[in-house]
Amino acid sequence: MDLILEKSILIIVIFSITLVIAMYSTYMERKVAAFLQDRIGPDRAGPFGILQPLADGGKMFFKEDFIPAKSERWLFILGPGIAMLTALMTSAVIPWGTSIEMFGRNISLQVADINIGILYVMGFLSIGVYGIMVGGWASNNKYSLMGAIRASSQMISYELAMGLSIIAIVMMNESLSLSVIAEKQDSWHWNVLYQPLGFLIFIVCAFAETNRAPFDLAECDSELIGGYHTEYSSMKLGFYLFAEYINMFISATMISTLYFGSYNFPGMHWVGDHLGHNWLAIIEVAVLFSKIIFFIFFFMWVRWTLPRFRYDQLMHLGWKVLIPLAIINMLITGGWMTYVWK
Amino acid sequence: MERLYLPAIIKGMFITFSHLFKKAATVKYPEQKRPFAPVYRGMHVLKRDEMGRENCTACGLCAVACPAEAITMVAAERKPGEEMKFREEKYAAVYEINMLRCIFCGLCEEACPKEAIFLTDRITPTEYNRENFIYGKDKLVEPLALEQRIDVTKRQQYTRD
Amino acid sequence: MLDSSSSSYMPIVLQSIVALGFVGLVLVLVPMLGPKSKGSTKTDNFECGIEAQGDARVKFSVKYFLTAILFVLFDVEVIFFYPYAVNFKSLGSPGFLAVVMFVAFFLIGFFYVLKKGALEWEK
Numbered sequence: 187m188d189l190i191l192e193k194s195i196l197i198i199v200i201f202s203i204t205l206v207i208a209m210y211s212t213y214m215e216r217k218v219a220a221f222l223q224d225r226i227g228p229d230r231a232g233p234f235g236i237l238q239p240l241a242d243g244g245k246m247f248f249k250e251d252f253i254p255a256k257s258e259r260w261l262f263i264l265g266p267g268i269a270m271l272t273a274l275m276t277s278a279v280i281p282w283g284t285s286i287e288m289f290g291r292n293i294s295l296q297v298a299d300i301n302i303g304i305l306y307v308m309g310f311l312s313i314g315v316y317g318i319m320v321g322g323w324a325s326n327n328k329y330s331l332m333g334a335i336r337a338s339s340q341m342i343s344y345e346l347a348m349g350l351s352i353i354a355i356v357m358m359n360e361s362l363s364l365s366v367i368a369e370k371q372d373s374w375h376w377n378v379l380y381q382p383l384g385f386l387i388f389i390v391c392a393f394a395e396t397n398r399a400p401f402d403l404a405e406c407d408s409e410l411i412g413g414y415h416t417e418y419s420s421m422k423l424g425f426y427l428f429a430e431y432i433n434m435f436i437s438a439t440m441i442s443t444l445y446f447g448s449y450n451f452p453g454m455h456w457v458g459d460h461l462g463h464n465w466l467a468i469i470e471v472a473v474l475f476s477k478i479i480f481f482i483f484f485f486m487w488v489r490w491t492l493p494r495f496r497y498d499q500l501m502h503l504g505w506k507v508l509i510p511l512a513i514i515n516m517l518i519t520g521g522w523m524t525y526v527w528k
Numbered sequence: 529m530e531r532l533y534l535p536a537i538i539k540g541m542f543i544t545f546s547h548l549f550k551k552a553a554t555v556k557y558p559e560q561k562r563p564f565a566p567v568y569r570g571m572h573v574l575k576r577d578e579m580g581r582e583n584c585t586a587c588g589l590c591a592v593a594c595p596a597e598a599i600t601m602v603a604a605e606r607k608p609g610e611e612m613k614f615r616e617e618k619y620a621a622v623y624e625i626n627m628l629r630c631i632f633c634g635l636c637e638e639a640c641p642k643e644a645i646f647l648t649d650r651i652t653p654t655e656y657n658r659e660n661f662i663y664g665k666d667k668l669v670e671p672l673a674l675e676q677r678i679d680v681t682k683r684q685q686y687t688r689d
Numbered sequence: 690m691l692d693s694s695s696s697s698y699m700p701i702v703l704q705s706i707v708a709l710g711f712v713g714l715v716l717v718l719v720p721m722l723g724p725k726s727k728g729s730t731k732t733d734n735f736e737c738g739i740e741a742q743g744d745a746r747v748k749f750s751v752k753y754f755l756t757a758i759l760f761v762l763f764d765v766e767v768i769f770f771y772p773y774a775v776n777f778k779s780l781g782s783p784g785f786l787a788v789v790m791f792v793a794f795f796l797i798g799f800f801y802v803l804k805k806g807a808l809e810w811e812k
Contacts, residue, residue, distance in 0.1 A: 189699075190699075194707075197703055197704050197707055198707065201707060221547070222545075222548060225553060225554045226554045247722055250724050263716060267712050271709065274704075274712070297704060298697060298698065298700040300697055300698060331749070335749055339756045342756070342760040343756060345760070349767040349770075350770070353774045356771065356777075360775060360776070360777060425712075487541060491537075492540070502808075505759075505808050513792060516770070516792075521785065524785045
């Protein structure tokens with residue numbers, strides 16, 4: 187029972203943090219976009235516009251929610267549900283820190299320490315494609331369907347390269363579990379130093395998976411009106427948009443965990459010896475969140491710099507460039523580790 | 529092939545990054561305002577003369593001149609006791625401008641023979657209903673008190689030409 | 690190493706209950722919050738303001754179908770890589786050579802697909 191209580195509290199805390207970070211990512215996106223474009227973003231709703239996401243959320247809640255006449259009702263409601271569900275479930279296996287000792291127990295800061303961590307995340311990513319596909323199909327609108335098909339083609343093409351680029355890390359650490367991968371990136375031995383090509387491939391695929399930055403054909407306003415979420419309103423649309431931001435948060439977390447040392451930072455052993463275990467855990471969580479926020483900023487930075495890819499350029503990049511590169515990366519890593527670095 | 533684009537991408541990203549530290553070009557309305565031209569065409573006003581009598585005689589020239597057909601009026605005859613309220617024997621009992629139809633072109637100001645209607649540099653405030661945007665005489669005629677009269681001397685120069 | 694005991698999956702069940710609860714609650718409650726108005730044109734599909742013509746169940750290009758099939762094939766290959774990667778160090782050199790041969794077979798298939806033009810035009 188204690189375990190269930192402990193895990194429930196951790197789950198609710200992580201949930202709330204995920205939702206709050208996703209909400210404030212919308213605020214941060216508008217502010218960062220504004221500053222990069224020599225203007226100021228929202229600054230009327232509260233000091234510096236801090237309450238803007240609450241106003242947006244409130245607007246989404248109170249708008250009228252209608253279902254188009256010719257659509258499939260249950261699939262229409264299911265689409266955003268799937269998108270949101272998969273986005274929320276992936277945060278279960280991420281190690282947020284080592285562990286905290288409170289009330290005489292050792293509370294680990296990871297909701298589920300399963301030994302197939304990476305597979306779990308990739309699996310949920312694949313199910314996320316269903317959310318978009320179902321949404322586009324259920325709208326019974328030619329343009330939504332076209333947008334949904336293009337978006338899902340894009341997402342599955344880049345999933346392959348993503349999976350392949352992670353294999354090299356799994357080879358190095360011999361385990362699929364995220365907590366083992368995080369532990370082994372001690373101090374400054376971050377995986378990005380050992381796998382720069384893998385990092386590049388992974389980050390490009392992360393951009394494509396979340397339908398963001400230069401790969402946002404699926405939702406660009408000028409081409410397919412709204413793409414797969416044209417026919418949605420109120421909270422269902424809110425779910426699609428929110429799921430995109432949560433996916434961005436999770437991608438940033440995955441990049442930080444897999445390549446940038448998760449919660450490790452140079453000098454952590456010194457801190458652990460001098461300040462004690464609990465303080466180290468708290469600082470580790472802070473370090474992880476600062477890396478995540480940096481990567482979220484990086485996502486937005488790239489979005490407002492690069493022009494959009496054309497669809498065939500996108501597919502060419504995914505299939506003909508990234509997959510061979512990822513395979514070569516894996517072979518080089520394997521060869522190096524087998525023959526050179528015993 | 530992809531690598532060939534990377535240096536250009538990174539250079540571009542640094543350019544964008546440098547814009548974070550440049551001054552924003554935003555004017556924080558309503559705390560800071562940009563100056564209007566002296567003949568800026570904003571909300572209408574029906575003027576009174578020095579003795580406080582309304583200038584408008586409901587001749588209908590402004591309504592005819594209006595390209596958006598935004599002005600409507602109902603004329604009335606001046607009763608014997610109302611000499612200090614209206615200048616001539618005909619006056620507008622009901623004078624309505626539909627601010628949603630108005631395109632603020634100023635043709636009514638140019639058409640008026642009595643220098644009764646002018647456009648000022650006030651901005652029309654927002655409303656929630658369409659009905660509230662039909663401004664009657666209560667919102668258009670300027671107040672009687674001398675301090676609250678609206679200065680239109682610069683506009684009169686243009687209309688007198 | 691970590692065991693895959695069922696107890697370590699229990700928190701995932703907990704999280705799924707919380708997630709399902711949140712999503713279900715919002716999807717059920719929020720439509721009740723907004724105004725409801727009846728209108729015939731409002732519920733028509735959006736087609737840039739013109740009259741919608743025909744159903745959405747039109748045939749779409751076979752290129753998308755091909756992408757999906759190719760994805761399935763290459764995803765199977767990636768799935769085979771995962772257990773190899775976990776046991777990489779213990780399999781040593783002979784294991785690595787076996788995987789190189791495996792990759793070579795797949796690359797031959799990939800080149801065939803490339804030359805046949807299945808990844809052309811849109812992709």
